[in-house]
Structure formats: structure tokens, C-alpha cells
Amino acid sequence: MKVLADENMPFVRELFGDWAEVITRPGRTMVPADLHDTDALLVRSVTQVNAHLLEQANKLTFVGTATIGCDHIDTQLLAQRGIAFASAPGCNKVAVGDYVMAALLRVAAHKNWQLADKTLAVIGAGNTGSEVARRAEGLGMKVLRCDPPKAAAGAAGLVNYDQALSADIISYHVPITHQGPYATHHLLNAAHIAALDENQVLINACRGDVWNNQALLTRQQGARPLTLVMDVWEHEPAVLAALVPYVLIATPHIAGYSLEGKARGTFALYRALCQHIGRAEQHSIASLLPAPDISAVSLTRAPSQHQLAQLVRLVYDIAHDDSGFRRGLATGAPDFFDALRKHYAERRELGSLILQGVGLDERLGFKVPAQAADKHN
Incomplete structure (x- = not known):
């Protein structure tokens, strides 16, 4: 089958490439001709899936968005045409x-x-x-x-x-x-x-x-x-x-742009398409993710607010994204916003870092061994 996907969607070739022809396009500039003879369309939030885009979609049977929100998808139109639809609630x-x-x-x-x-x-x-x-x-x-x-x-x-x-x-x-x-x-x-x-x-x-x-x-x-x-x-x-x-x-609409979040989004569509066509799943999310650069930190006591900020920056430095946004805006380039999103550096989630110690609050998002965690139901 032929799968058309947003070029910014990671792991598409790893998940679909061994059993489908995968073609990628910029999500914001997809045109009706791109969907001719396409069986499945995989998008993110920037693609408006509407009657215009589907004008030449002669074989389309599945549309998936690797996002929580669906306001960019005419789901009523898909239902009228008998096109299956899937989203990825909670992925990011x-x-x-x-x-x-x-x-x-x-x-x-x-x-x-x-x-x-x-x-x-x-x-x-x-x-x-x-x-x-x-x-x-x-x-x-x-x-x-x-x-x-x-x-x-x-x-x-x-x-x-x-x-x-x-x-x-x-x-x-x-x-x-x-x-x-x-x-x-x-x-x-x-x-x-x-x-x-x-x-x-x-x-x-x-x-x-x-x-x-x-x-x-x-x-x-x-x-x-x-x-x-x-x-x-x-x-x-x-x-x-x-x-x-x-x-x-x-920042340029990247709050949900972790590697894990993107993997969950693409994997949700992989799972939905497999179910749609009756194909057994051959992959897992864990197999897609590389080892993090920093995997564990040992603490002798629960971190202060200042120390917690330092731990967060070990994994994700929000100031880096802020400064990159301001530099991009200063260039005056009309496409700086999408360029920042397209070339966004690999970012791991806080859960990729194990905090070892005592009295650690699992709600903060880091991975905390069971014996070290303060449990909150």
C-alpha cells in the first residue's frame, strides 16, 4: 500500500517501510495531487484535511493524525466517505x-x-x-x-x-x-x-x-x-x-515535541492502521528509542527548587528553545517558525532520567525507583 506522511513525523519508515511504500511531504503544503493513489494519510496539526485536500484521493481508506487535537480534520467528511480515522490522544x-x-x-x-x-x-x-x-x-x-x-x-x-x-x-x-x-x-x-x-x-x-x-x-x-x-x-x-x-x-509550538511523544503519536497510527487492514503488529515503541545521553543521577536528599531546575535542564533546557525562537524571528525569514519545528533537536522526556535517592516525588516526571518514590494516589 501507499502511505503519505508529514515529513516531520519520526519513525514512519521504521514502522511502515517494510510493508508499505512511504512518501513524505511538508505537512503545511500538501496538495490534492499528493493523495492520488494514496491508501493512507498520516498528518500532524499543520495539515488541513478537508474536501479540497481530498479532491484527488481516489484510493484513500485511512487518515491518521499524530496529535491529540482534531480541529484540523474534517471528521464528518471522512465518515461520509467511509474513510477510517485515528488520532493519538495523550501521546504528547x-x-x-x-x-x-x-x-x-x-x-x-x-x-x-x-x-x-x-x-x-x-x-x-x-x-x-x-x-x-x-x-x-x-x-x-x-x-x-x-x-x-x-x-x-x-x-x-x-x-x-x-x-x-x-x-x-x-x-x-x-x-x-x-x-x-x-x-x-x-x-x-x-x-x-x-x-x-x-x-x-x-x-x-x-x-x-x-x-x-x-x-x-x-x-x-x-x-x-x-x-x-x-x-x-x-x-x-x-x-x-x-x-x-x-x-x-x-517557543515555536514545540511543547509536545519530545522524541517519546512523537514516537507515541506515530506508533498510535501504526497500531490503528494495522488494525484497519488486519495486519499483526511487528514493532514496539521501546525498539524505536535510543538510549538517553544521561541515564541516572544519584541524590542524597530530596532536591530543592533550585536543584530541581538544574535536574530539569540536564534533560530539557527551555531557555535554549526560547533563544532559538528569538534568533529565528530576528532573521526576518518568513518560514522561520516551520523551519524551527522541522529541524528541532532531539529532546528526551524527563522520564528518561532515573533519579536515585530517597523522598523523591514521582509526580515530577522523572523515573524514580519504587523504593525511592513518594507515592501519591
Whole structure:
């Protein structure tokens, strides 16, 4: 069979190449002709799978996205055409948890905060939001979970949006939707932005259009700017360049870009396609991943916040991604955003590092031997 995949999707040839013809294309510039005589299409978040793209898809029977969100896929159209569909929910939640934890520690250093004294609101209590909440609780933070659709369905332990907006740090983990009672487009709107206290911190690692970027710029250029962490941007790959100097951490939509997360995403589609065509699986995720550069660190006591930040940087240095983003923007190259994503350096998850010692909190994301872990149910 013929498989067309986003060129930025790793391990495609390892998983599909021994039994399918694999062709790769830039995800943002796929055209209808690319799908002629194609049996399966594998994409990431930048490809709009719609009626236009499928105009010449004469043999297509399967579409998969190696992402949690599906707002770029016309799933109703696929269903009408009898085309099987698969996504990868939860595939990059750990990577996003790593990213947000690294951001929290960077914010704490910048503001001279002890995170255990602060409150984090998680907007969107799904796979990724729950992982972020877990990390924050591992840091000793009080966590407010906000998810209006879940609350309407009867879920307990949630706060409303106005309550969430009172937290010291507010982190967004919602899909982008434009209609209905829980639409998330400009969920953070101009009125909310204007009303926030200048000591508050905002983090966006979901979709850029969830925030009104122009309203943020207006706020940041005033006398009481907020502290911002932005991995996603309204109108990507375009970036509101004037906003970037007012952002503490700026990155090119790579929060979920760990090697493990990408492997999980591609493997989820491999598994789904195998099931779709009745083929037995021949590979595993473990077989795809190389050994990490640093595999273990021994500690004599539980790490302080400063030491924890050092341990995180051993695996993932968020400042490196921030400086690379700013350098790329400064070049003026119109494709800098996608170029950074395409050539993103291999990044491992915190779980690739074993922490040996006592009193270690497993919620922080590192791999902790059972006898050393503080268990939290």
C-alpha cells in the first residue's frame, strides 16, 4: 500500500517501510495531487484535511493524525466517505508536562518565587491538563482545575473560569473550537486580559487562537505587563512579532515535541492502521528509542527548587528553545517558525532520567525507583 506522511513525523519508515511504500511531504503544503493513489494519510496539526485536500484521493481508506487535537480534520467528511480515522490522544501529554514544569521553574527564578506558595489554574482538565496538574502538585502548588464542559457533565472538584483567572499562574490546555457554548477561540479575551493583576503569569501550550494576541500586546505595552509563556501563537505560522519582546518564554509550538511523544503519536497510527487492514503488529515503541545521553543521577536528599531546575535542564533546557525562537524571528525569514519545528533537536522526556535517592516525588516526571518514590494516589 501507499502511505503519505508529514515529513516531520519520526519513525514512519521504521514502522511502515517494510510493508508499505512511504512518501513524505511538508505537512503545511500538501496538495490534492499528493493523495492520488494514496491508501493512507498520516498528518500532524499543520495539515488541513478537508474536501479540497481530498479532491484527488481516489484510493484513500485511512487518515491518521499524530496529535491529540482534531480541529484540523474534517471528521464528518471522512465518515461520509467511509474513510477510517485515528488520532493519538495523550501521546504528547508527558512532553507538555515537561515543558510546563520547565517553564514554571524558569518563571519562579525570574520572579524569585517559591512555587509551593503559589496557585496554578489548569484550564482544560483532559489528558494534558491532568498531567500538568500532576506536575504542579509535585512541586507543592495548589491546583485549580477548570473544565466547563466536564463540570456541565457532572464532574466534581472543578472551579469556574472566573475563579481560575484568580490564580497566580494560569495554564491553558484546551482544543480550539469556534462555536457552541464552550467555544475556546479567544477564551482569553481583551476584557479578561485587561482585568488580570500584573503579578499573574499566563501559559499557553495548546492552540494560539485561544488567546487574543493583539489584546495581549496592548496590555504588555502598558504600565502593568503580565508574565507570559507562549508556545503557540495566533495565526501560526505567522507570529505577532511586536509581542515577542514582552514574553518571558517564547517557543515555536514545540511543547509536545519530545522524541517519546512523537514516537507515541506515530506508533498510535501504526497500531490503528494495522488494525484497519488486519495486519499483526511487528514493532514496539521501546525498539524505536535510543538510549538517553544521561541515564541516572544519584541524590542524597530530596532536591530543592533550585536543584530541581538544574535536574530539569540536564534533560530539557527551555531557555535554549526560547533563544532559538528569538534568533529565528530576528532573521526576518518568513518560514522561520516551520523551519524551527522541522529541524528541532532531539529532546528526551524527563522520564528518561532515573533519579536515585530517597523522598523523591514521582509526580515530577522523572523515573524514580519504587523504593525511592513518594507515592501519591
